[in-house]
Amino acid sequence: DSGVTQTPKHLITATGQRVTLRCSPRSGDLSVYWYQQSLDQGLQFLIQYYNGEERAKGNILERFSAQQFPDLHSELNLSSLELGDSALYFCASSVEPYTEAFFGQGTRLTVV
């Protein structure tokens, strides 16, 4: 158990819908990262937050957004979902941006 909790574990939704993925980082970790992993692709960095502020953006679509709340949990919002958005979405956290990161078990999103 990494200490990072992601909910829900599985999500099935229709095209055009909107979903919210939630991440609770390890206690004391200020940095939160979101990654997407599709079947035919590796782990793609989406976005990073540090103590409530956005710090870095990767290959995140405009239909996607995220935020980190004062209690440090984070949410990833995916809207106008397309079939190609079906993937595993991982959240990770670390004490500082350069220290070891710990990953959650992921949310498997299936868009039908």
Added chain:
Amino acid sequence: DAKTTQPNSMESNEEEPVHLPCNHSTISGTDYIHWYRQLPSQGPEYVIHGLTSNVNNRMASLAIAEDRKSSTLILHRATLRDAAVYYCILRGRGSTLGRLYFGRGTQLTVWP
């Protein structure tokens, strides 16, 4: 991001040592060498990291070349549970970004 080069795949027999190589010829003086692994259908798992000296923990050992342009992750006695994709990643000390760049990694197969 400074890039790393790893073999696509390696094989080992159970209970034998495994040496997973990684080349990082463009490493900077402040880059830490991190290793993560991803078991099937799970989130990436932190394994070990180091800067200049060799490092040991309960999971593995990390041997770093004197010029730091390469490193080797050593699993002392491979088990079936060690079958995973192993990623070698550089992270800059003091970096405010902290993004982990996951390349293709090395797929390790362990035979019983």
